[in-house]
Amino acid sequence: MSGTVLPWFLDAHVHLALIDPSALAAGGIARVVDLGGWTPEPGGTAASGTGSSPLAVAHAGQFLAAPGGYPGAQSWAPAGSVCEVAAAEDAAAAVDRQLAGGASVIKVTLNSVAGPVLGTDVLAAIIARAHERSTPVVAHAEGVGQAVRAFIAGVDVLAHTPFSERLVDELVDAMAGQMTWISTLDIHGWGEPTDDFARASDNLRRFHAHGGRVLYGTDLGNGPLPLGLNRREIDALLRIGMSPDEVLGALTSAFPAAGSASANAHGTVSVIPGERPTDPAGFAEWVCTARALSRSELEEYV
Known part of the structure; x- marks a missing residue:
């Protein structure tokens, strides 16, 4: 059977405690990064997959938040999924606990x-403690001014493309030189774009251009x-100016180090049936x- 074989596809922002991950492999996703609320069972390292190719999981452990901060009061947050950090002297222990x-x-x-912030x-x-331990820091930045706070503080990755405000060009340019952004555009309306979707798309278009x-x-x-590749997300990435090859790069990037090709014990790949369309309109x-x-x-x- 003809097809295209590519490095294993990544969804860099999931919450395994809120989904059934067993369908992800059939939907094209081989690797995920759980960004809060899930930890493996004792002795386990991955969520269940299908066949002989279990889902490869990197995870953040608990959300580190201010006392009373997000997502502690959210109904969807699993019990015990938040680690409140009240003071700077508590930070190292909180980081070390996750690691x-x-x-x-x-x-x-x-x-x-949604509440107080760190x-x-x-x-x-x-x-500082995470970087001492050679570990990247991902931030959920929501609310006016929070994305720039994350940037100034030295956060490595934004869990969402900023959507609360239009960031000025100079800030976006500076961020592009130092940060990684995870797209998550489709959460803003799930196919019925909202104002947040428009702001996020505009910010991501300029971030990518820089x-x-x-x-x-x-x-x-x-x-x-959808449990698997999300066509609406891919279409949105194409609309902000990413080429099909750049979208494939966003899907196959090695992030974090624990999810790189060197950790691929099963030799997992992503296989797309048929020939790649010559017309970009058919790519998604x-x-x-x-x-x-x-x-x-x-x-x-x-």
């Missing part, structure tokens, strides 16, 4: 819309999103037919 539980990224929340000194201490690194991510578990439909297959499954496929 001891197998985390390969640290997630902080800066959502001023103070500047506490945020700086969390980032050379910023974009990762494909959906915030899976947040609303009616084609790529969304991908399946994640292990080395042994690939041998049977061909």
